Amino acid sequence: MRKTKLTIHRQMFRESCITTNQLLIKCKKDYFSSKVSEIGHDQKQLHRLTNDLMGNKREIFLPEHEDDKLLADKFCEFFVGKISIIRDSLSTTNTSSSDSNPYES
Numbered sequence: 001m002r003k004t005k006l007t008i009h010r011q012m013f014r015e016s017c018i019t020t021n022q023l024l025i026k027c028k029k030d031y032f033s034s035k036v037s038e039i040g041h042d043q044k045q046l047h048r049l050t051n052d053l054m055g056n057k058r059e060i061f062l063p064e065h066e067d068d069k070l071l072a073d074k075f076c077e078f079f080v081g082k083i084s085i086i087r088d089s090l091s092t093t094n095t096s097s098s099d100s101n102p103y104e105s
Contacts, residue, residue: 001013032049032053035049036049
């Protein structure tokens with residue numbers, strides 16, 4: 001087409017471009033349809049696939065730290081403390097509600 005500059009060669013080039021683009025679109029549809037079918041009803045995996053398709057990157061934000069083990073230990077202490085506080089408040093609530101129950105004899 002570039003050498004001959006003929007209209008027929010340009011038309012042939014355009015037709016091959018259109019055919020190639022249609023084939024590429026069909027291949028992409030088939031590929032991603034199969035990916036979605038493989039995932040099934042797992043919403044987490046489906047969300048991850050759509051994020052990957054849209055270019056959203058999963059970044060993990062952690063506090064600044066030098067040692068991974070120390071950071072994990074801090075998280076552990078924090079959540080164990082939270083659980084202890086919740087348990088204590090539940091046991092205090094249960095004790096006070098059983099003391100004031102008018103239906104108990």
